Amino acid sequence: MVAMRIVHIIPTLNIGGAERLALDISQRLGKMGHAVKLLVLHKNGGYILPKNATFMVEFLQEDFELHFLRGSKHYPSKLYSAIKSFNPDIIHSHLQESEFLSRLIPLSEDHKTAWFTHCHDSMPRLRPPSTFAPWKKSWIVSWYEHLLLRKLYKQKQPQHFIAISKSEKKYVEDSKSVRGEITLLSNAINSHIFTKNPKQKEPDFLSLINVGSFKAKKNQAYLLRVLGHLKKQKQFHSKLTCLGDGPLRAPFIEEAERLGLSSSVASEGNVNQVAPYLWKNTLYVHSATYEPFGLVLVEAMAAGLPVIALDARGNRDIVKDGVNGYLLPQDTKPEEFAAKIIAVWENKELLKSLQKGAIETAAQYDIKPYCKKLVTLYEDALR
Numbered sequence: 001m002v003a004m005r006i007v008h009i010i011p012t013l014n015i016g017g018a019e020r021l022a023l024d025i026s027q028r029l030g031k032m033g034h035a036v037k038l039l040v041l042h043k044n045g046g047y048i049l050p051k052n053a054t055f056m057v058e059f060l061q062e063d064f065e066l067h068f069l070r071g072s073k074h075y076p077s078k079l080y081s082a083i084k085s086f087n088p089d090i091i092h093s094h095l096q097e098s099e100f101l102s103r104l105i106p107l108s109e110d111h112k113t114a115w116f117t118h119c120h121d122s123m124p125r126l127r128p129p130s131t132f133a134p135w136k137k138s139w140i141v142s143w144y145e146h147l148l149l150r151k152l153y154k155q156k157q158p159q160h161f162i163a164i165s166k167s168e169k170k171y172v173e174d175s176k177s178v179r180g181e182i183t184l185l186s187n188a189i190n191s192h193i194f195t196k197n198p199k200q201k202e203p204d205f206l207s208l209i210n211v212g213s214f215k216a217k218k219n220q221a222y223l224l225r226v227l228g229h230l231k232k233q234k235q236f237h238s239k240l241t242c243l244g245d246g247p248l249r250a251p252f253i254e255e256a257e258r259l260g261l262s263s264s265v266a267s268e269g270n271v272n273q274v275a276p277y278l279w280k281n282t283l284y285v286h287s288a289t290y291e292p293f294g295l296v297l298v299e300a301m302a303a304g305l306p307v308i309a310l311d312a313r314g315n316r317d318i319v320k321d322g323v324n325g326y327l328l329p330q331d332t333k334p335e336e337f338a339a340k341i342i343a344v345w346e347n348k349e350l351l352k353s354l355q356k357g358a359i360e361t362a363a364q365y366d367i368k369p370y371c372k373k374l375v376t377l378y379e380d381a382l383r
Contacts, residue, residue: 039060080105242268
């Protein structure tokens with residue numbers, strides 16, 4: 001294996017699946033002997049860097065703005081300087097802002113560089129605006145940025161798009177602006193971090209956990225109605241813990257109080273270490289209406305938690321009915337979701353089988369084999 005110089009670019013290190021993956025990839029590639037630099041466009045709060053980091057990190061505080069009506073700098077200068085000084089073989093972007101800004105960077109043709117786009121979700125700029133509203137500035141900007149990105153894709157070769165789920169792969173394939181190879185490579189985790197100590201005692205009551213930012217698509221308010229039906233249908237003790245923050249967290253807490261569920265709901269905000277919270281619970285419940293993949297589902301499974309979730313497209317690749325949990329139709333009523341939870345909780349043999357299946361599923365998404373596949377993609381692109 002020839003050591004490569006690899007740059008990963010991400011907007012921030014705020015708490016999230018894409019950010020966690022970028023850190024894990026960078027750390028693992030560094031351990032494999034590659035020179036890796038993680039470029040963070042903006043220094044915001046969030047994840048703490050590994051104590052024994054095997055990669056370099058630079059917070060750029062990039063302030064580039066694209067002004068198509070009154071002129072603009074040609075490229076983001078701080079990002080350009082960081083990339084030029086590192087002289088990478090691979091440029092790997094995460095999330096739309098990183099993808100767009102990195103494509104503006106002019107590089108010397110004397111050194112071959114392969115570009116990788118990590119499609120963590122359905123990036124809007126891969127397609128023209130879905131609505132027709134030329135009187136709106138936002139619509140004009142969206143069209144301009146789409147056309148510019150389409151033009152830039154014609155200039156940057158070779159290039160590769162990594163889709164994290166089957167649904168995201170189809171989205172990329174159906175986007176006419178995309179030029180280059182498209183590969184399905186599901187996201188991965190450091191599975192050993194989430195492995196539960198077998199000596200740790202199992203909860204003796206029904207304890208549910210959910211992890212995700214509090215925004216509309218995550219749909220946590222639905223889980224309050226599920227919990228309400230659990231209380232009605234069965235009189236045993238049950239509790240819901242939610243990790244994450246966002247604009248809908250305060251309304252979520254208020255709704256829990258209104259429904260008389262405050263004593264059975266814990267909203268802990270963002271945490272750096274999710275695993276200890278997972279270990280204290282019985283089942284992972286996921287209410288998102290859209291999920292490009294669902295990395296947190298894999299983390300929960302690695303901790304030995306079966307998953308009961310609404311079908312959010314990307315999570316179809318992970319959740320297998322009767323194997324590691326259950327995937328319910330998106331129009332499932334809260335009382336039906338609650339009934340599925342009860343069916344699993346009361347059947348201890350089924351619960352144990354699902355726990356075993358969850359752990360086995362998570363092992364398929366470990367970061368070590370993932371990075372071996374990624375390095376192969378890198379090497380093939382540079383040939």
